[in-house]
Amino acid sequence: MKSRISIIKCPSYDQSLVGESVRRSVDLLGGITAFIKPGSKVLVKPNLLMAKEPEFGIDTHPEVIRAVIKLLKEIKCNILVGDGPSVWGKQIENVDEVYRRSGVKKICDEEKVEMVKFDKRKWHGRFPLTSYLDECDHLVNIPKFKTHDLTLLTGAIKNLFGLVCGTYKTELHKNHFEIKDFSKVLVDIYGLARPCLTIVDGIVAMEGDGPATGGKLRNLNLLLAGSDCVAIDAVMSKIIGVEANDVFTIKEAGERKLGNASIEQIEIIGERLEDCLGKPFLLPSTSIARRKIPLPVVNLIRRLVKYYPFVYEKNCIRCQACIDACPKSVISMQTSSMHFDYKKCIACFCCQEACPASAIKVKKSLVARLIGL
Numbered sequence: 184m185k186s187r188i189s190i191i192k193c194p195s196y197d198q199s200l201v202g203e204s205v206r207r208s209v210d211l212l213g214g215i216t217a218f219i220k221p222g223s224k225v226l227v228k229p230n231l232l233m234a235k236e237p238e239f240g241i242d243t244h245p246e247v248i249r250a251v252i253k254l255l256k257e258i259k260c261n262i263l264v265g266d267g268p269s270v271w272g273k274q275i276e277n278v279d280e281v282y283r284r285s286g287v288k289k290i291c292d293e294e295k296v297e298m299v300k301f302d303k304r305k306w307h308g309r310f311p312l313t314s315y316l317d318e319c320d321h322l323v324n325i326p327k328f329k330t331h332d333l334t335l336l337t338g339a340i341k342n343l344f345g346l347v348c349g350t351y352k353t354e355l356h357k358n359h360f361e362i363k364d365f366s367k368v369l370v371d372i373y374g375l376a377r378p379c380l381t382i383v384d385g386i387v388a389m390e391g392d393g394p395a396t397g398g399k400l401r402n403l404n405l406l407l408a409g410s411d412c413v414a415i416d417a418v419m420s421k422i423i424g425v426e427a428n429d430v431f432t433i434k435e436a437g438e439r440k441l442g443n444a445s446i447e448q449i450e451i452i453g454e455r456l457e458d459c460l461g462k463p464f465l466l467p468s469t470s471i472a473r474r475k476i477p478l479p480v481v482n483l484i485r486r487l488v489k490y491y492p493f494v495y496e497k498n499c500i501r502c503q504a505c506i507d508a509c510p511k512s513v514i515s516m517q518t519s520s521m522h523f524d525y526k527k528c529i530a531c532f533c534c535q536e537a538c539p540a541s542a543i544k545v546k547k548s549l550v551a552r553l554i555g556l
């Protein structure tokens with residue numbers, strides 16, 4: 184059976200415009216009651232990665248969250264909003280700051296909706312996921328449309344990583360640092376969480392070295408909605424200009440038949456997909472997707488192609504967030520600069536993701552530079 188995804192154009196974060204557009208994206212799929220039982224308890228999970236204001240385009244925009252809250256209020260749901268931001272080292276005290284600076288606390292206060300912290304866990308297989316997943320009848324997923332330096336794309340599936348409680352996220356990065364292995368972890372979590380509805384904030388998207396301060400903003404002016412996260416991510420991959428199979432989470436989830444990874448198996452309603460395809464997105468520096476290198480050559484050189492973080496000192500504010508974020512504890516602060524022990528670095532780029540000042544850049548190995556990666 185084909186998966187249905189709606190795409191709606193929305194040119195700004197004006198409150199009423201976003202409200203109408205989110206409503207339309209859901210109405211095209213049969214309306215909110217096609218996904219959520221009236222009067223039920225719903226966990227709304229945006230992407231609240233770090234304590235940055237909405238104009239940085241890193242977190243899901245508060246007006247998209249407000250629009251979803253309003254739809255849920257109309258059918259008298261008991262709504263909780265929360266995320267587990269990537270503030271590995273100091274989980275609890277920083278979450279308040281993320282909620283405040285992202286603007287989401289303000290809109291939740293205005294809408295009289297509770298914001299919760301993911302500090303109580305319940306084990307689902309090998310993952311300690313927020314206990315709110317079990318307490319709620321439904322999960323609504325609201326990712327931000329961004330490229331990602333490790334997973335290439337962060338969208339519907341990747342956003343669910345935030346359901347993992349606290350510092351265990353670091354453990355997963357540490358133990359599954361190979362991209363394919365980490366993608367399997369993300370797909371495992373998707374298999375456990377299965378949101379009933381996903382609405383992607385792609386009004387202002389991010390390209391290049393996303394998902395945080397290293398990326399570049401791009402006015403994409405789109406909202407995507409649906410219940411099949413694999414299909415949503417496959418449509419997103421098409422929009423950024425890469426093959427769905429180049430994104431390992433899509434490939435893996437498709438192979439496990441958790442959703443439709445093939446565009447032919449996706450029915451798009453609202454905007455035509457062809458009308459949403461512009462110039463391909465800038466990809467992360469670490470990505471080899473869409474470079475015209477034959478696969479056997481890629482496999483041959485893979486071990487010699489390496490990427491490492493380094494600090495652009497001019498931007499560094501010495502906040503030490505990278506030290507807290509590093510799952511291998513290989514970063515130290517020295518008198519004049521940040522030091523990395525590259526022998527132990529696993530190139531997960533958690534440090535870049537956590538850096539609030541766009542100070543962590545990507546250094547490439549000689550072979551990577553020689554072949555133009």
Ligand code: SF4
Nearest residue numbers: 509528529531532534
């Ligand atoms: S230094 Fe950065 S890329 Fe290397 S292991 Fe630590 S967080 Fe990952």
Ligand code: SF4
Nearest residue numbers: 499500502503505538
């Ligand atoms: S590199 Fe970034 S995260 Fe690390 S100390 Fe500097 S500003 Fe903070």
